[in-house]
Amino acid sequence: MNNDDVSQTPGGSGPPPPPPPGGYYQPPFVPPPRQRGSRLWIIPVVLVGLLVLVVLMIGLGLFLASLPGFEELTYGRHIALIRVDGVITAGRSESGLFSGPYCGSEDVVEQLERARKNKDVGAVVLRINSPGGSPAGSEEVYNEIMRVRKDKPVYASMADVAASGAYYIASASNRIYADSSTLTGSIGVIWDVADMSGLYKKIGFNQQVIKSGKFKDIGSPNRPLTPEERALLQAIVMETYDRFVNAVAKGRDLPVSEVKKIADGRVLTGTQAMKAKLVDSIGGMRDTIKAAAQAAGIKGEPKVVEYKRRRSIYDIFGTQTDRAVSDAERALGKHVIERLLGNEGVWPGPK
Incomplete structure (x- = not known):
């Protein structure tokens, strides 16, 4: 075979074939280069993946930060520090963007129970900074403190405020410490019932009520309380007060008659409360910890471990979502009220 018999192809190495007779030349077919598939879709996938990774890392960090310290799991005698911070509620603790913290009784009881069962805990110190709150929530914490007291001493340290339901909680402690300017006391019960019937009449608002019994809408803002309803609510208030x-x-190991002399809702400073036997000593948290360590027989500088709420990742993201929804609802409500009242904040009257 000679070179003249070799078929020349576009990818061959020889010269192109000569043009056919007549002068017309048909160029050889060259296939277009293969197009590579577009890979721009990788960019959003990578970005989404990075976003998910960041969210998971933040959630994991919050989760680990919410766990009790590893010190709680180690051996060695220590003081358990438990905080009662914010308005007391019967349930879980939470905090909103436009409201202060809420101290849930379930969380405090759970922390007290852990401290009670931990044999390395020599004593418990409650750091209280709360104006009070739910009677039911305060009672739950009070009862748990009484259980802890059977095994180990419980000392209370009052911060700026420890009044009403917060004092209810503190009174279960073996000893109470307060600063001289602490506001405490406020022993009593209050139940506010709003009567907005005058405002509703002014703006032309009328609500029809369908109820199963005459007391089912007791406390409704649409009308004043009847004498019978007032007596029912007063009985509940007095039972809770007693x-x-x-x-x-x-x-406090005091006669009921002596407690009632100051249980009229009055607020006392720490100094006044000590004179009234509601507080044992004037001092801060360090003084309280030192005294609790001595009561527990802990020598030297006491080791203090703060007991915190144990939360899951679901709790963290669920709380954040609920908070965002609540804040959005408040913002919407504010917008509606402003639209109703007008720019000057005055109701223009029914149209």
């Missing part, structure tokens, strides 16, 4: 007074008398 339970409050008896709890303070038991916790």
Whole structure:
């Protein structure tokens, strides 16, 4: 075979074939280069993946930060520090963007229970900074403190405020420390019932109520309380008040009659509360910890471990979502009220 018999192809190495007779030349077919598939879709996938990774890392960090310190799991005698911070509620603790913290009784009880069961805990110190709150939530914490007291001493340290339900909690402690300017006391019960019937009449608002019994809408803002309804609510308030007074008398080892002399809702400073036997000593948290360590027989500088709420990742993201929804609802409500009242904040009257 000679070179003239070799078929020349576009990818061959020889010269192109000569043009056919007549002068017309048909160029050889060259296939277009293969197009590579577009890979721009990789960019959003990578970005989404990075975003998910960042969210997971933040969630994991919050989760680990919420766990009790590893010190709690180690051996060695220590003081358990538990905080009661914010308005007391019966349930879980939470905090909103436009509201202060809420101290859930379930969280405090759980922390007290862990401290009670931990044999390395020599004593418990409660750091209280709360104006009070739910009677039911305060009673739950009070009862758990009484259980802890059977095994180890519980000392209370009052911060700026430890009043009403917060004092209810503190009264269960073995000893109470307060700063001289601490606001405490406020032993009593209050139940506010709003009567907005005058405003509703002014703006032309009318609500029809369908109820199963005559007391089902007790406390409705659409109308004033009837004498019978007022008597029912007053009975509930007084029953709760008696339970409050008896709890303070038991916790402070005082006669009920002596507690009732100051259980009229008055607020006392730390100095006044000590004179009234509601507080044992004037001092800060360091003084309280030192005294609790001595009561527990801990020598030297006491080791203090703060007991915190144990939360799951679901709790963290669920709380953040609920908070965002609540804040959005408040913003929407504010917008609606402003639209109703007009720019000057005055109701223009029914149209």
